[in-house]
Amino acid sequence: MKLIIAIVQDQDLYLLREDLAKNNFRMTKLSSSGGFLKIGNSTLLIGVEDERVEECLKIIEEDCKARTADSSLLNITMPTDSYMPYPVEVTIGGATVFILDVEEYYRF
Structure with missing residues (x-):
């Protein structure tokens, strides 16, 4: 047995949970947030x-x-210590996935 830890953006969560449930995968959702853009995501x-x-x-x-x-x-940073917003194109979404071996599993 394996434990898959999938960190996904909240925009992708609804569809992913629906598709996993349709295929009889059990999951637990943990709320989390990203460090770079501070955008909500779920684990x-x-x-x-x-x-x-x-x-x-x-x-x-x-x-x-x-x-x-x-x-x-x-x-x-401007010389007067004021800030000017600078638009940057960033990549968001996708998933970060870890797969771990499960030594024992119990369901009560």
Whole structure:
């Protein structure tokens, strides 16, 4: 058995949870937030039998697409110590996935 930890953007969460549930994957959702843009995201803990790992990964990959967005970061300092917003194109979305071996599993 494996534990899949999937960190996904909140925009992708609804569709992903629906598709995982349709395919009988059980999951637990934890709220989290990103460090760079401070955008809300969620961490899903998904217990998966070894033979279904690829199926689960395929669903995550299909539902969590990376995309670009413009962000106004305050990173140019003017000589008068005021800030000028500087638009930057950043990549958001997608998923970060970790797969861990599960030594024991209990369900009460």
